[in-house]
Amino acid sequence: MKAPVRVAVTGAAGQIGYALLFRIASGEMLGKDQPVILQMLELPLEKAQAALKGVMMELEDCAFPLLAGMVGTSDPMVAFKDADYALLVGAMPRGPGMERKDLLLKNAEIFTVQGKALNAVASRNVKVLVVGNPANTNAYIAMKSAPDLPAKNFTAMLRLDHNRALSQLAAKAGVAVADIENLVVWGNHSPTMYPDYRFATAGGVSLKDKINDADWNANTFIPVVGKRGAAIIEARGLSSAASAANAAIDHMRDWALGTNGKWVTMGVPSDGSYGIPEGIIYGVPVTCANGEYTRVKDLPIDDFSRERMDKTLAELEEERAGVAHLL
Ligand code: NAX
Numbered sequence: 001m002k003a004p005v006r007v008a009v010t011g012a013a014g015q016i017g018y019a020l021l022f023r024i025a026s027g028e029m030l031g032k033d034q035p036v037i038l039q040m041l042e043l044p045l046e047k048a049q050a051a052l053k054g055v056m057m058e059l060e061d062c063a064f065p066l067l068a069g070m071v072g073t074s075d076p077m078v079a080f081k082d083a084d085y086a087l088l089v090g091a092m093p094r095g096p097g098m099e100r101k102d103l104l105l106k107n108a109e110i111f112t113v114q115g116k117a118l119n120a121v122a123s124r125n126v127k128v129l130v131v132g133n134p135a136n137t138n139a140y141i142a143m144k145s146a147p148d149l150p151a152k153n154f155t156a157m158l159r160l161d162h163n164r165a166l167s168q169l170a171a172k173a174g175v176a177v178a179d180i181e182n183l184v185v186w187g188n189h190s191p192t193m194y195p196d197y198r199f200a201t202a203g204g205v206s207l208k209d210k211i212n213d214a215d216w217n218a219n220t221f222i223p224v225v226g227k228r229g230a231a232i233i234e235a236r237g238l239s240s241a242a243s244a245a246n247a248a249i250d251h252m253r254d255w256a257l258g259t260n261g262k263w264v265t266m267g268v269p270s271d272g273s274y275g276i277p278e279g280i281i282y283g284v285p286v287t288c289a290n291g292e293y294t295r296v297k298d299l300p301i302d303d304f305s306r307e308r309m310d311k312t313l314a315e316l317e318e319e320r321a322g323v324a325h326l327l
Contacts, residue, residue: 004035004068006123008083010114011090012040012072013051015238016131019245020087021055025064029249030085030256037069041079041090049074076117083122085256087248088114088142091132101322104134108323111138115145124149127291129251131157131244135189136267136281137319143269143281144327151279152293155255156267158193158283160240160247161185165195165225172221173210175202184285184296185265186274186305187312188319191226193283194308199299222308258289263296273297274309280316 007024011017017040023029024036038059042052052072059070073079080086092106111130118126126149130139135156143154162185170177182199197217200207211217224231232240254264263285270276273295274284285296301309 002034004037005030005084006037006039006082008039008041008079008086008122010041010076010079010086010088011132013042013048013055014090015241016089016244016248018055019242020089020248021059022062022064023245023249025059025062025067027064027066029252032066035066035068037071038067039071039073039079039081039083041073041076043090044074076114077121080114080117080120080122080126083118083126085252086118086122086126086128087131087252088128088138089131089248091138104137104319104322105326107132107134107138108141108326111141112145112326115142118142119146119148122149126153127252127255128154129157129248129255130155130267131248133189134319136283136316137323139267139281140269140279140320141323141327143279151269154269154281155251155293156189156281156283157244157247157251158185158187158189158265158267159251160244161189161193161195161225161228161283162265163243163247163250164228165197165221168195168221168224169197169200169207170202172216173202173207175207179203180207182263182285183265184263184299185225185283186309187283188316189267189283190312190315191230192308192312192315193226194305194312195222195225196305196308197221198302198305218304254288255293256291259287261287263287266293268293268295271295274299274301275306276309276313277317280313280320282313282316 042048139156179202184196186194270280272278286293
Protein backbone atom coordinates (compact mmCIF):
# COMPACT_ATOMS: atom_id res chain seq x y z
CA MET A 1 0.00 0.00 0.00
CA LYS A 2 1.21 3.54 -0.81
CA ALA A 3 1.92 6.12 1.90
CA PRO A 4 -1.15 8.29 2.63
CA VAL A 5 -1.49 11.70 0.97
CA ARG A 6 -3.14 14.71 2.59
CA VAL A 7 -6.24 16.14 0.93
CA ALA A 8 -7.58 19.46 2.22
CA VAL A 9 -11.22 20.33 1.51
CA THR A 10 -12.73 23.69 2.45
CA GLY A 11 -16.44 24.25 2.88
CA ALA A 12 -16.47 20.63 4.00
CA ALA A 13 -19.93 20.76 5.60
CA GLY A 14 -21.59 22.39 2.59
CA GLN A 15 -23.62 20.61 -0.05
CA ILE A 16 -20.72 20.05 -2.47
CA GLY A 17 -18.52 18.95 0.44
CA TYR A 18 -21.11 16.35 1.40
CA ALA A 19 -21.13 14.95 -2.14
CA LEU A 20 -17.35 15.07 -2.42
CA LEU A 21 -15.70 13.81 0.74
CA PHE A 22 -17.12 10.30 0.65
CA ARG A 23 -15.95 9.79 -2.91
CA ILE A 24 -12.44 11.02 -2.10
CA ALA A 25 -12.32 8.69 0.91
CA SER A 26 -13.49 5.73 -1.19
CA GLY A 27 -10.59 6.16 -3.62
CA GLU A 28 -12.49 7.56 -6.60
CA MET A 29 -10.25 10.60 -6.87
CA LEU A 30 -6.73 9.29 -6.38
CA GLY A 31 -7.12 5.58 -6.96
CA LYS A 32 -8.15 2.50 -5.03
CA ASP A 33 -4.55 1.98 -3.86
CA GLN A 34 -4.03 5.47 -2.46
CA PRO A 35 -4.80 6.06 1.24
CA VAL A 36 -5.86 9.60 2.10
CA ILE A 37 -5.92 11.83 5.17
CA LEU A 38 -8.81 14.31 4.93
CA GLN A 39 -8.14 17.78 6.35
CA MET A 40 -11.46 19.61 6.45
CA LEU A 41 -11.96 23.33 6.90
CA GLU A 42 -15.18 25.03 7.93
CA LEU A 43 -16.12 28.43 9.28
CA PRO A 44 -15.67 28.84 13.06
CA LEU A 45 -19.46 29.30 13.47
CA GLU A 46 -20.97 26.83 15.92
CA LYS A 47 -23.45 25.58 13.35
CA ALA A 48 -20.80 24.99 10.70
CA GLN A 49 -18.49 23.19 13.13
CA ALA A 50 -21.34 21.01 14.38
CA ALA A 51 -22.27 20.11 10.81
CA LEU A 52 -18.63 19.28 10.08
CA LYS A 53 -18.54 17.04 13.14
CA GLY A 54 -21.59 15.21 11.78
CA VAL A 55 -19.93 14.71 8.40
CA MET A 56 -16.83 13.34 10.13
CA MET A 57 -18.97 10.94 12.15
CA GLU A 58 -20.52 9.68 8.92
CA LEU A 59 -17.11 9.31 7.29
CA GLU A 60 -16.08 7.24 10.32
CA ASP A 61 -19.22 5.12 9.94
CA CYS A 62 -18.28 4.23 6.37
CA ALA A 63 -15.10 2.52 7.65
CA PHE A 64 -13.39 3.34 4.37
CA PRO A 65 -10.24 1.19 4.11
CA LEU A 66 -8.41 4.06 2.37
CA LEU A 67 -9.25 6.72 4.96
CA ALA A 68 -6.04 6.91 6.97
CA GLY A 69 -6.97 9.92 9.10
CA MET A 70 -9.18 12.99 9.48
CA VAL A 71 -8.76 16.51 10.75
CA GLY A 72 -11.65 18.96 11.18
CA THR A 73 -10.77 22.58 11.85
CA SER A 74 -11.61 26.25 11.38
CA ASP A 75 -7.93 27.20 10.98
CA PRO A 76 -6.55 27.25 7.41
CA MET A 77 -3.01 26.74 8.79
CA VAL A 78 -4.15 23.41 10.23
CA ALA A 79 -6.26 22.39 7.23
CA PHE A 80 -3.49 23.04 4.69
CA LYS A 81 -0.58 21.67 6.75
CA ASP A 82 1.49 19.49 4.39
CA ALA A 83 -1.51 19.20 2.03
CA ASP A 84 -0.72 17.43 -1.24
CA TYR A 85 -4.11 18.36 -2.72
CA ALA A 86 -6.39 21.25 -1.78
CA LEU A 87 -9.98 21.57 -2.98
CA LEU A 88 -11.17 25.07 -2.16
CA VAL A 89 -14.93 24.71 -2.20
CA GLY A 90 -16.08 27.04 0.59
CA ALA A 91 -16.84 30.58 -0.48
CA MET A 92 -19.09 33.47 0.41
CA PRO A 93 -22.42 33.01 -1.40
CA ARG A 94 -24.16 35.92 -3.05
CA GLY A 95 -26.73 37.24 -0.60
CA PRO A 96 -29.92 39.15 -1.40
CA GLY A 97 -29.15 42.59 -2.78
CA MET A 98 -25.43 41.90 -2.87
CA GLU A 99 -23.59 43.48 -5.78
CA ARG A 100 -21.24 41.37 -7.88
CA LYS A 101 -18.44 43.70 -6.80
CA ASP A 102 -19.11 43.10 -3.10
CA LEU A 103 -19.15 39.36 -3.67
CA LEU A 104 -15.81 39.59 -5.43
CA LEU A 105 -14.27 41.55 -2.55
CA LYS A 106 -15.68 39.30 0.18
CA ASN A 107 -14.24 36.29 -1.60
CA ALA A 108 -10.96 38.07 -2.22
CA GLU A 109 -10.54 38.26 1.57
CA ILE A 110 -11.16 34.53 1.96
CA PHE A 111 -8.86 33.48 -0.86
CA THR A 112 -6.06 35.84 0.20
CA VAL A 113 -6.04 34.24 3.65
CA GLN A 114 -6.20 30.74 2.20
CA GLY A 115 -3.49 31.44 -0.42
CA LYS A 116 -1.19 32.74 2.31
CA ALA A 117 -1.86 29.69 4.47
CA LEU A 118 -1.14 27.35 1.55
CA ASN A 119 2.04 29.29 0.91
CA ALA A 120 3.11 28.89 4.53
CA VAL A 121 2.30 25.27 5.30
CA ALA A 122 1.23 23.15 2.30
CA SER A 123 3.41 20.69 0.42
CA ARG A 124 5.58 22.56 -2.10
CA ASN A 125 3.88 20.49 -4.81
CA VAL A 126 0.32 21.01 -3.59
CA LYS A 127 -2.23 20.79 -6.40
CA VAL A 128 -4.98 23.34 -5.82
CA LEU A 129 -8.45 23.28 -7.35
CA VAL A 130 -10.75 26.24 -6.70
CA VAL A 131 -14.47 25.43 -6.94
CA GLY A 132 -15.92 28.31 -4.88
CA ASN A 133 -17.20 31.16 -7.03
CA PRO A 134 -16.09 33.31 -8.72
CA ALA A 135 -13.78 30.32 -9.23
CA ASN A 136 -11.30 31.68 -11.78
CA THR A 137 -10.67 34.92 -9.94
CA ASN A 138 -10.59 33.22 -6.54
CA ALA A 139 -7.90 30.89 -7.93
CA TYR A 140 -6.02 33.91 -9.25
CA ILE A 141 -6.13 35.57 -5.82
CA ALA A 142 -4.96 32.41 -4.03
CA MET A 143 -2.13 32.01 -6.57
CA LYS A 144 -1.00 35.62 -6.12
CA SER A 145 -1.13 35.19 -2.34
CA ALA A 146 1.18 32.17 -2.51
CA PRO A 147 4.34 33.42 -4.22
CA ASP A 148 6.50 30.54 -2.97
CA LEU A 149 4.35 27.88 -4.64
CA PRO A 150 4.43 27.17 -8.40
CA ALA A 151 1.75 29.31 -10.07
CA LYS A 152 0.87 26.41 -12.37
CA ASN A 153 -0.40 24.47 -9.35
CA PHE A 154 -3.40 26.80 -8.97
CA THR A 155 -6.37 25.81 -11.08
CA ALA A 156 -10.07 26.62 -11.31
CA MET A 157 -12.93 24.26 -12.06
CA LEU A 158 -14.28 24.39 -15.61
CA ARG A 159 -14.87 20.66 -15.62
CA LEU A 160 -18.53 20.87 -14.73
CA ASP A 161 -19.01 23.10 -17.78
CA HIS A 162 -16.99 20.62 -19.85
CA ASN A 163 -19.10 17.70 -18.67
CA ARG A 164 -22.32 19.62 -19.26
CA ALA A 165 -21.16 20.40 -22.80
CA LEU A 166 -20.26 16.74 -23.39
CA SER A 167 -23.75 15.59 -22.49
CA GLN A 168 -25.50 18.23 -24.60
CA LEU A 169 -23.30 17.39 -27.56
CA ALA A 170 -23.75 13.63 -27.18
CA ALA A 171 -27.54 14.04 -27.13
CA LYS A 172 -27.58 16.27 -30.21
CA ALA A 173 -25.21 14.08 -32.24
CA GLY A 174 -26.71 10.78 -31.07
CA VAL A 175 -23.36 9.46 -29.88
CA ALA A 176 -22.13 8.14 -26.53
CA VAL A 177 -20.54 10.64 -24.16
CA ALA A 178 -17.61 8.27 -23.73
CA ASP A 179 -16.84 8.37 -27.46
CA ILE A 180 -16.46 12.15 -27.64
CA GLU A 181 -12.93 13.54 -27.86
CA ASN A 182 -11.45 17.02 -28.20
CA LEU A 183 -14.11 19.24 -26.67
CA VAL A 184 -13.09 22.56 -25.08
CA VAL A 185 -14.74 25.13 -22.82
CA TRP A 186 -12.80 28.38 -22.99
CA GLY A 187 -12.66 31.10 -20.37
CA ASN A 188 -14.46 31.97 -17.17
CA HIS A 189 -16.74 29.68 -15.14
CA SER A 190 -19.66 32.02 -15.74
CA PRO A 191 -22.35 32.36 -18.39
CA THR A 192 -19.75 34.00 -20.68
CA MET A 193 -17.81 30.73 -21.04
CA TYR A 194 -17.42 29.45 -24.60
CA PRO A 195 -18.06 25.75 -25.18
CA ASP A 196 -16.29 25.01 -28.46
CA TYR A 197 -17.09 21.82 -30.35
CA ARG A 198 -15.19 22.66 -33.56
CA PHE A 199 -12.53 20.00 -32.91
CA ALA A 200 -14.81 17.43 -31.27
CA THR A 201 -15.01 13.95 -32.76
CA ALA A 202 -16.76 10.67 -31.97
CA GLY A 203 -15.24 7.53 -33.41
CA GLY A 204 -13.00 9.75 -35.53
CA VAL A 205 -15.96 11.59 -37.14
CA SER A 206 -16.14 15.38 -36.79
CA LEU A 207 -19.21 16.31 -34.73
CA LYS A 208 -19.31 19.77 -36.26
CA ASP A 209 -19.68 18.17 -39.70
CA LYS A 210 -22.12 15.59 -38.40
CA ILE A 211 -24.39 18.15 -36.70
CA ASN A 212 -23.82 20.86 -39.34
CA ASP A 213 -26.07 23.39 -37.60
CA ALA A 214 -24.53 26.80 -36.85
CA ASP A 215 -27.84 28.05 -35.49
CA TRP A 216 -27.98 25.23 -32.90
CA ASN A 217 -24.41 26.03 -31.86
CA ALA A 218 -24.98 29.78 -31.39
CA ASN A 219 -28.54 29.75 -30.10
CA THR A 220 -28.90 26.47 -28.22
CA PHE A 221 -25.63 24.72 -27.36
CA ILE A 222 -23.64 27.72 -26.12
CA PRO A 223 -26.45 29.34 -24.07
CA VAL A 224 -27.74 26.04 -22.64
CA VAL A 225 -24.28 25.11 -21.35
CA GLY A 226 -23.62 28.66 -20.12
CA LYS A 227 -26.91 28.89 -18.23
CA ARG A 228 -27.08 25.31 -16.99
CA GLY A 229 -26.20 26.30 -13.43
CA ALA A 230 -29.18 28.67 -13.31
CA ALA A 231 -31.45 25.98 -14.82
CA ILE A 232 -30.45 23.55 -12.04
CA ILE A 233 -31.23 26.16 -9.37
CA GLU A 234 -34.60 26.81 -11.01
CA ALA A 235 -35.44 23.09 -11.05
CA ARG A 236 -33.95 21.96 -7.75
CA GLY A 237 -34.21 25.07 -5.65
CA LEU A 238 -30.53 24.55 -4.83
CA SER A 239 -27.34 24.93 -6.86
CA SER A 240 -25.56 21.99 -8.49
CA ALA A 241 -23.88 19.86 -5.86
CA ALA A 242 -23.46 16.20 -6.86
CA SER A 243 -22.48 17.14 -10.42
CA ALA A 244 -20.09 19.80 -9.10
CA ALA A 245 -18.48 17.30 -6.73
CA ASN A 246 -18.26 14.81 -9.57
CA ALA A 247 -16.49 17.37 -11.74
CA ALA A 248 -14.04 18.16 -8.94
CA ILE A 249 -13.24 14.45 -8.67
CA ASP A 250 -12.76 14.25 -12.46
CA HIS A 251 -10.49 17.31 -12.47
CA MET A 252 -8.22 16.10 -9.67
CA ARG A 253 -8.18 12.47 -10.79
CA ASP A 254 -7.14 13.41 -14.30
CA TRP A 255 -4.49 15.84 -13.07
CA ALA A 256 -3.03 13.27 -10.68
CA LEU A 257 -3.43 10.10 -12.71
CA GLY A 258 -3.44 11.32 -16.34
CA THR A 259 -5.85 11.45 -19.26
CA ASN A 260 -4.12 9.04 -21.69
CA GLY A 261 -3.92 11.78 -24.30
CA LYS A 262 -7.56 12.80 -23.98
CA TRP A 263 -8.36 16.53 -23.81
CA VAL A 264 -10.08 17.90 -20.74
CA THR A 265 -10.79 21.51 -19.75
CA MET A 266 -8.99 23.08 -16.80
CA GLY A 267 -8.87 26.70 -15.68
CA VAL A 268 -5.11 27.34 -15.53
CA PRO A 269 -2.86 30.42 -15.37
CA SER A 270 -2.32 31.54 -18.95
CA ASP A 271 1.12 31.29 -20.54
CA GLY A 272 0.12 34.00 -23.05
CA SER A 273 -1.08 31.60 -25.74
CA TYR A 274 -4.37 32.16 -27.61
CA GLY A 275 -4.11 35.90 -26.90
CA ILE A 276 -4.89 35.41 -23.20
CA PRO A 277 -2.66 37.63 -21.05
CA GLU A 278 -0.21 35.73 -18.88
CA GLY A 279 -1.43 34.80 -15.41
CA ILE A 280 -5.19 35.06 -16.06
CA ILE A 281 -6.88 31.82 -14.97
CA TYR A 282 -8.73 30.79 -18.11
CA GLY A 283 -10.35 27.52 -19.21
CA VAL A 284 -8.26 25.83 -21.89
CA PRO A 285 -7.90 22.33 -23.31
CA VAL A 286 -5.18 20.28 -21.62
CA THR A 287 -3.91 16.73 -21.49
CA CYS A 288 -2.47 15.35 -18.26
CA ALA A 289 0.39 12.90 -17.64
CA ASN A 290 2.76 12.23 -14.73
CA GLY A 291 0.95 14.67 -12.45
CA GLU A 292 1.29 17.61 -14.84
CA TYR A 293 -1.08 19.25 -17.31
CA THR A 294 0.00 20.40 -20.77
CA ARG A 295 -1.98 22.88 -22.85
CA VAL A 296 -3.22 21.82 -26.25
CA LYS A 297 -1.54 24.45 -28.40
CA ASP A 298 -1.92 26.05 -31.80
CA LEU A 299 -5.60 25.37 -32.36
CA PRO A 300 -7.00 27.63 -35.07
CA ILE A 301 -9.27 30.36 -33.69
CA ASP A 302 -11.89 31.65 -36.14
CA ASP A 303 -13.71 35.00 -35.88
CA PHE A 304 -16.78 33.53 -34.16
CA SER A 305 -14.57 31.90 -31.52
CA ARG A 306 -12.31 34.93 -31.10
CA GLU A 307 -15.27 37.12 -30.29
CA ARG A 308 -16.52 34.73 -27.62
CA MET A 309 -13.06 34.08 -26.18
CA ASP A 310 -12.48 37.83 -25.92
CA LYS A 311 -15.82 38.41 -24.23
CA THR A 312 -15.15 35.90 -21.45
CA LEU A 313 -11.59 37.27 -21.18
CA ALA A 314 -12.92 40.82 -20.77
CA GLU A 315 -15.01 39.64 -17.83
CA LEU A 316 -11.98 38.01 -16.20
CA GLU A 317 -9.89 41.13 -16.73
CA GLU A 318 -12.62 43.20 -15.14
CA GLU A 319 -12.70 40.85 -12.13
CA ARG A 320 -8.91 41.02 -11.88
CA ALA A 321 -9.01 44.83 -11.96
CA GLY A 322 -11.62 44.76 -9.18
CA VAL A 323 -9.25 42.99 -6.79
CA ALA A 324 -5.91 44.40 -8.03
CA HIS A 325 -5.59 46.80 -5.09
CA LEU A 326 -5.62 43.87 -2.66
CA LEU A 327 -2.77 41.90 -4.22
P1 NAX B 1 -22.81 25.64 0.49
O1 NAX B 1 -23.23 27.00 0.93
O2 NAX B 1 -23.71 24.48 0.65
O3 NAX B 1 -21.46 25.26 1.27
C1 NAX B 1 -20.38 26.12 1.38
C2 NAX B 1 -19.71 25.81 2.71
O4 NAX B 1 -18.51 26.58 2.76
C3 NAX B 1 -20.55 26.21 3.91
O5 NAX B 1 -20.66 25.09 4.77
C4 NAX B 1 -19.78 27.35 4.54
O6 NAX B 1 -19.88 27.34 5.96
C5 NAX B 1 -18.37 27.07 4.08
N1 NAX B 1 -17.49 28.22 4.01
C6 NAX B 1 -17.79 29.48 3.61
N2 NAX B 1 -16.70 30.26 3.72
C7 NAX B 1 -15.70 29.47 4.17
C8 NAX B 1 -14.35 29.71 4.50
N3 NAX B 1 -13.82 30.94 4.40
N4 NAX B 1 -13.61 28.68 4.94
C9 NAX B 1 -14.15 27.46 5.07
N5 NAX B 1 -15.42 27.17 4.79
C10 NAX B 1 -16.17 28.17 4.35
O7 NAX B 1 -22.31 25.82 -1.00
P2 NAX B 1 -22.02 24.69 -2.10
O8 NAX B 1 -23.25 24.39 -2.83
O9 NAX B 1 -21.27 23.58 -1.45
O10 NAX B 1 -21.07 25.51 -3.10
C11 NAX B 1 -19.78 25.90 -2.75
C12 NAX B 1 -19.21 26.84 -3.79
O11 NAX B 1 -19.10 26.20 -5.07
C13 NAX B 1 -20.07 28.08 -4.06
O12 NAX B 1 -19.20 29.21 -4.11
C14 NAX B 1 -20.67 27.82 -5.41
O13 NAX B 1 -20.99 29.02 -6.09
C15 NAX B 1 -19.54 27.08 -6.08
N6 NAX B 1 -19.86 26.30 -7.28
C16 NAX B 1 -18.92 26.24 -8.26
C17 NAX B 1 -19.08 25.49 -9.40
C18 NAX B 1 -18.02 25.42 -10.45
O14 NAX B 1 -18.26 24.78 -11.47
N7 NAX B 1 -16.84 26.02 -10.29
C19 NAX B 1 -20.35 24.77 -9.63
C20 NAX B 1 -21.13 24.48 -8.39
C21 NAX B 1 -21.14 25.60 -7.38
O15 NAX B 1 -22.10 26.55 -7.76
